[in-house]
Amino acid sequence: MARWVLIHLAAIDMTWITLKSRLAEKGYVASDDLAVALQLALSLGRPLLLEGAAGVGKTEIARTLSEVEDTRLIRLQCYEGLDAAQAIYEWNYQRQLLTIRAAAEDGETGKEVEQRIFSRDFLLERPLMAAITQDTPPVLLIDEIDRADEEFEAFLLEILSDFQVSIPELGTIKAVTRPIVILTSNGTRDLSDALRRRCLYTYVDYPDRLTELAILKARCPDIEARLGEQIIGFVQKLREEELEKTPGIAEMLDFAAALMGLGIADLTEEPAVMHSTLTTLLKTQSDQAQITREVAGRIAGRAA
Amino acid sequence: MSRVTKFAARDPGPSARMAGFITHLRENGLRLGVAEAEIALAALAQVEAINVDDSRRVLRAVCTGCKEEVERFDDLFDSYWMDMGRVKQRVIPTVSSALNDTVHSSRDAKGEEAGASGSASAPDSGGGDVESDGTGRLIATDLRNLNQRDLRDLVRPDEITASEEVARRIGAALSDKRSRRRIAARKGDRLHFRKTIRQSLATGGEPLRLLRKRRPDRTRKIVALCDVSGSMTVYAQVFLAFLAGLMRVDKSADAYLFHTRLVRITDVLRDKDAIRAIGRMSLMVDGFGGGSKIGPSLMRFADSYAKRFVDGRSVVMILSDGYDTKAPALTGLALEKLRKRGCKVIWLNPLKGWSDYAPVAAGMAAALPHLDAFKSANTLGDLAALEKELATL
Numbered sequence: 001m002a003r004w005v006l007i008h009l010a011a012i013d014m015t016w017i018t019l020k021s022r023l024a025e026k027g028y029v030a031s032d033d034l035a036v037a038l039q040l041a042l043s044l045g046r047p048l049l050l051e052g053a054a055g056v057g058k059t060e061i062a063r064t065l066s067e068v069e070d071t072r073l074i075r076l077q078c079y080e081g082l083d084a085a086q087a088i089y090e091w092n093y094q095r096q097l098l099t100i101r102a103a104a105e106d107g108e109t110g111k112e113v114e115q116r117i118f119s120r121d122f123l124l125e126r127p128l129m130a131a132i133t134q135d136t137p138p139v140l141l142i143d144e145i146d147r148a149d150e151e152f153e154a155f156l157l158e159i160l161s162d163f164q165v166s167i168p169e170l171g172t173i174k175a176v177t178r179p180i181v182i183l184t185s186n187g188t189r190d191l192s193d194a195l196r197r198r199c200l201y202t203y204v205d206y207p208d209r210l211t212e213l214a215i216l217k218a219r220c221p222d223i224e225a226r227l228g229e230q231i232i233g234f235v236q237k238l239r240e241e242e243l244e245k246t247p248g249i250a251e252m253l254d255f256a257a258a259l260m261g262l263g264i265a266d267l268t269e270e271p272a273v274m275h276s277t278l279t280t281l282l283k284t285q286s287d288q289a290q291i292t293r294e295v296a297g298r299i300a301g302r303a304a
Numbered sequence: 305m306s307r308v309t310k311f312a313a314r315d316p317g318p319s320a321r322m323a324g325f326i327t328h329l330r331e332n333g334l335r336l337g338v339a340e341a342e343i344a345l346a347a348l349a350q351v352e353a354i355n356v357d358d359s360r361r362v363l364r365a366v367c368t369g370c371k372e373e374v375e376r377f378d379d380l381f382d383s384y385w386m387d388m389g390r391v392k393q394r395v396i397p398t399v400s401s402a403l404n405d406t407v408h409s410s411r412d413a414k415g416e417e418a419g420a421s422g423s424a425s426a427p428d429s430g431g432g433d434v435e436s437d438g439t440g441r442l443i444a445t446d447l448r449n450l451n452q453r454d455l456r457d458l459v460r461p462d463e464i465t466a467s468e469e470v471a472r473r474i475g476a477a478l479s480d481k482r483s484r485r486r487i488a489a490r491k492g493d494r495l496h497f498r499k500t501i502r503q504s505l506a507t508g509g510e511p512l513r514l515l516r517k518r519r520p521d522r523t524r525k526i527v528a529l530c531d532v533s534g535s536m537t538v539y540a541q542v543f544l545a546f547l548a549g550l551m552r553v554d555k556s557a558d559a560y561l562f563h564t565r566l567v568r569i570t571d572v573l574r575d576k577d578a579i580r581a582i583g584r585m586s587l588m589v590d591g592f593g594g595g596s597k598i599g600p601s602l603m604r605f606a607d608s609y610a611k612r613f614v615d616g617r618s619v620v621m622i623l624s625d626g627y628d629t630k631a632p633a634l635t636g637l638a639l640e641k642l643r644k645r646g647c648k649v650i651w652l653n654p655l656k657g658w659s660d661y662a663p664v665a666a667g668m669a670a671a672l673p674h675l676d677a678f679k680s681a682n683t684l685g686d687l688a689a690l691e692k693e694l695a696t697l
Contacts, residue, residue, distance in 0.1 A: 016351065016358075036351070036358065037365035043350050044343065051371060093497040100501075100509030110505055117501075150615070187371070193335050196369035203374045 055248015233303030467549030492516030533596030599634030626668030
């Protein structure tokens with residue numbers, strides 16, 4: 001009885017604020033909006049759709065969440081032409097062929113063989129199928145859903161609403177547990193309304209100054225406070241420039257690591273060295289041409 | 305003073321208020337169904353609903369579905385729940401306003417969100433009215449040509465028949481080879497294992513017949529936008545005939561006209577009687593031969609129709625001379641936005657056939673970097689000749 005109460009209390013106690021601090025313990029600094037949405041996704045059992053530019057930490061949140069929940073992360077990377085064979089299940093054809101040959105030599109009848117080779121043993125589970133057959137609910141990350149085509153969205157909708165998979169040869173496989181589903185999208189194309197409606201939604205933006213500073217401190221604990229602030233100031237100012245590819249958080253962390261590796265303590269001190277480390281932030285030729293040493297120096301000066 | 309909206313004493317309770325809020329959002333163009341009210345209530349139970357910021361976050365996660373909606377949500381939330389302590393008399397809207405959705409004309413029933421451009425508390429900006437394609441708005445604009453023009457004088461039936469053939473060939477030339485899925489086929493490039501194994505059971509596990517699969521061709525969806533402003537009047541004859549032919553041949557094609565506004569003409573052009581279709585169209589396009597606002601029209605297209613009708617398999621075909629009375633930068637922005645949907649953009653310019661033509665018109669110059677093809681076309685013959693070039697896209 002007492003134990004039941006405890007568990008019950010723990011469930012109530014898990015507000016978005018505790019979730020946020022537990023994520024922070026694992027090194028992920030989430031915004032309030034994101035923490036609330038995650039908490040809702042967990043408690044209501046609905047998929048969460050995260051949209052935002054590349055490099056704002058959409059994929060990372062799923063990884064951290066699986067650590068916090070102490071469960072498996074199953075990831076499905078989407079690409080154009082992704083179909084059921086790669087996303088849901090596939091028969092193990094080689095094994096089937098061998099079994100048929102072996103059975104023929106043993107003189108088994110066709111019916112028995114057929115039953116055997118179309119059983120669960122011969123099924124190769126792909127991410128979606130694996131996600132619904134786990135004993136403990138895993139985190140299912142469907143990454144870059146906008147890259148898959150619309151036909152796949154329809155598949156996905158079916159699985160997200162019913163949590164079951166129909167296999168013609170085998171019958172319907174129902175979910176043992178409901179996975180925690182997180183979908184990410186870079187917004188290269190619009191997703192169908194049906195999919196959006198089925199999901200909770202959060203737009204993940206580039207973090208503000210304080211949040212990004214917290215991220216940097218969480219990831220590089222031994223960075224000097226002054227350099228840290230300069231780096232964040234510089235990157236935030238750089239994002240305001242008209243760039244082809246705006247640097248994300250991962251780029252910012254690379255930049256910080258590069259500066260620390262070179263032993264630079266002040267961004268404005270050695271413009272030449274600082275400019276050479278910009279390759280960690282600027283990933284296209286035109287961006288690198290646009291941010292010349294002078295421009296970089298000016299931005300660093302304003303940020304400091 | 306509390307900023308929170310007060311509710312009348314006879315108010316039926318929180319669930320009715322939530323239903324009222326969902327209706328409020330729906331009226332402002334958010335795409336929400338019946339189930340969302342229930343989810344929203346369940347979600348609110350997860351936080352301390354008394355805390356405005358938390359409630360706002362919860363409802364934002366439940367009720368929004370894309371970035372634009374997120375940006376508008378705060379205003380909508382404030383206008384319903386934070387009405388400066390005013391008393392809301394009725395949370396459930398009257399029946400008449402709910403009926404509005406079902407009695408729209410066929411054009412609006414296609415999902416044009418009426419009045420969705422303004423924020424919840426501020427009125428629409430004047431610009432939105434000029435660009436919107438509703439026929440019911442009486443707003444004076446300096447550029448609109450109010451002369452009615454009967455397009456039947458311009459387009460002859462035999463031209464439509466001729467253009468049907470051209471449109472069919474262009475449609476075929478644009479077929480897409482990009483499908484990554486495979487289907488069973490007699491001469492495929494990969495083995496269809498599933499079928500082969502199944503069949504081999506009949507021959508004692510010996511896969512005697514190897515079945516194959518291949519990538520099927522997909523047809524591309526043509527979306528044609530035709531400029532019918534004053535400077536294009538001479539060429540309108542050819543292009544309108546082409547559009548009419550295209551619509552009759554290709555069931556998935558989509559057509560629009562623009563001058564100072566943008567009008568979707570797909571539905572009227574599908575009329576079985578070709579000449580009646582043109583007649584119906586001329587009723588819709590008052591302003592034909594007037595000024596041109598290419599940038600705003602394209603922007604409006606990219607913001608509204610394109611979201612539903614343009615995808616990675618579309619080819620957007622713009623028929624225009626590029627003479628724009630509005631800022632050319634907008635044309636570039638609109639095309640960039642359009643391109644992000646993954647479609648191909650082809651610009652057919654009747655002037656390009658001229659011997660000394662250079663795309664110096666500011667609108668045209670702004671558009672050029674975003675085009676997959678920039679071709680000339682001012683007769684049906686020119687359009688027919690495009691077939692080969694488009695096949696390589």
